[in-house]
Amino acid sequence: MTQAEHERHFNDKIAKEIKIEPNDWMPDEYRQTLIRQISQHAHSEVVGMLPEGNWITRAPNLRRKAVLLAKVQDEAGHGLYLYSATETLGADREQTIDDLHTGKAKYSSIFNYPALTWADIGAIGWLVDGAAIMNQVALCRTSYGPYARAMVKICKEESFHQRQGYESLMKLCNGTPQQKAMAQDALNRFWWPALMMFGPNDAESTHSEQSIAWKIKRFTNDELRQSFVDATVPQAEILGLTIPDENLKWNEERGHYDFSEINWDEFWQVVKGNGPCNKERLAARIKAKEEGLWVREAANAFAKKRAMKKSA
Amino acid sequence: MSNSDWPLWEVFIRSKQGLNHKHVGSLRAPDATLALENARDVYTRRSEGISIWVVESAHIHATDIDQADAFFEPSDTKIYRHPTFYEVPDGVKHM
Ligand SMILES: [Fe+2]
Ligand SMILES: [Fe+2]
Numbered sequence: 001m002t003q004a005e006h007e008r009h010f011n012d013k014i015a016k017e018i019k020i021e022p023n024d025w026m027p028d029e030y031r032q033t034l035i036r037q038i039s040q041h042a043h044s045e046v047v048g049m050l051p052e053g054n055w056i057t058r059a060p061n062l063r064r065k066a067v068l069l070a071k072v073q074d075e076a077g078h079g080l081y082l083y084s085a086t087e088t089l090g091a092d093r094e095q096t097i098d099d100l101h102t103g104k105a106k107y108s109s110i111f112n113y114p115a116l117t118w119a120d121i122g123a124i125g126w127l128v129d130g131a132a133i134m135n136q137v138a139l140c141r142t143s144y145g146p147y148a149r150a151m152v153k154i155c156k157e158e159s160f161h162q163r164q165g166y167e168s169l170m171k172l173c174n175g176t177p178q179q180k181a182m183a184q185d186a187l188n189r190f191w192w193p194a195l196m197m198f199g200p201n202d203a204e205s206t207h208s209e210q211s212i213a214w215k216i217k218r219f220t221n222d223e224l225r226q227s228f229v230d231a232t233v234p235q236a237e238i239l240g241l242t243i244p245d246e247n248l249k250w251n252e253e254r255g256h257y258d259f260s261e262i263n264w265d266e267f268w269q270v271v272k273g274n275g276p277c278n279k280e281r282l283a284a285r286i287k288a289k290e291e292g293l294w295v296r297e298a299a300n301a302f303a304k305k306r307a308m309k310k311s312a
Numbered sequence: 313m314s315n316s317d318w319p320l321w322e323v324f325i326r327s328k329q330g331l332n333h334k335h336v337g338s339l340r341a342p343d344a345t346l347a348l349e350n351a352r353d354v355y356t357r358r359s360e361g362i363s364i365w366v367v368e369s370a371h372i373h374a375t376d377i378d379q380a381d382a383f384f385e386p387s388d389t390k391i392y393r394h395p396t397f398y399e400v401p402d403g404v405k406h407m
Contacts, residue, residue: 001378021377023374023377024377025377025378070357073357074357076354077353077354077357080339080354081337081354084337084338084339087320087338093340149337150337153336153337157357157358299341299342299346300317300318300342302342302346303342303343303345303346306343306345307343
């Protein structure tokens with residue numbers, strides 16, 4: 001087939017909602033866009049373990065500890081499914097990870113905010129996983145097969161992440177005034193960063209238009225952000241918490257909540273590496289790779305020994 | 313040394329007795345034993361399986377996607393292999 005025929009065939013599949021699979025012909029830019037997006041997504045799952053992992057030993061009871069451990073373990077799995085998906089596109093897994101460590105690759109800027117109190121762990125589950133789910137449910141219909149399949153599996157696992165966070169906040173909100181104040185404080189600090197998770201406004205989003213045309217993205221950043229706000233406001237009401245936005249108001253005409261403009265300076269500062277925890281997060285990932293080296297070497301040595309025994 | 317020296321394994325899971333093993337994803341591991349254990353930890357955390365197969369990706373042979381039309385053509389042209397090809401009067405039962 002000629003280049004033009006390949007392209008026509010590819011566009012035809014996209015138009016007919018036929019998934020693109022690893023060995024199919026695809027435009028180079030489609031491949032590169034996917035590698036960038038999926039590896040960023042993988043890095044976010046992995047870096048996302050850090051703020052929560054930090055609280056596993058300090059969870060208030062055994063039930064909460066077991067739940068948090070299970071959630072963090074899920075996130076490690078999500079990282080793996082996504083790194084595997086980048087490999088199907090020809091990306092080298094170690095290289096993708098090294099790109100994170102050198103700062104060349106990005107991850108979701110939400111994880112550059114610290115989890116200061118136990119209530120933050122509830123807020124992260126409710127808001128951060130909630131926002132991630134909004135994004136990931138939409139990605140279950142993305143045009144690249146392995147990415148879509150990873151998303152289906154991830155979404156199945158995510159739903160408990162949000163529920164456990166909400167449940168944990170519910171407990172605090174029904175507790176002492178100090179506990180409720182702690183929950184409100186967590187919401188105050190995580191609300192805006194959670195809205196930033198959907199990325200820049202559509203007008204500012206560089207890759208959006210092409211990604212929508214290729215059906216990599218099914219909804220724009222602003223559409224997803226609006227759905228998240230609409231879904232979350234009533235949940236905050238049930239908790240009895242106040243969303244820190246004085247312009248938040250139901251708009252009868254639009255059938256959506258109106259909300260204030262995001263502080264984009266803060267967003268870009270964090271993306272550029274100047275958030276509260278950027279350096280700490282990268283340092284922790286690099287340390288994990290370096291200090292885990294002996295485990296990988298031991299696994300190799302053990303595999304070799306086992307192979308020798310078998311052949312003997 | 314990094315784990316990119318480790319081969320890639322394709323993971324297949326039988327979700328319950330009576331069903332086929334189905335491809336669920338892939339992972340890297342130094343040998344089959346560790347590949348099976350890792351597959352258990354990442355792909356069956358919620359009782360998704362009762363049996364796992366792992367196969368080194370390098371051992372899988374696949375049809376050529378560019379030749380797919382020609383390769384599968386013999387079956388596409390034989391519509392008489394399907395029951396709907398045949399006309400049977402309305403009154404005929406159990407067929
Ligand atoms: Fe996740
Ligand atoms: Fe999650």
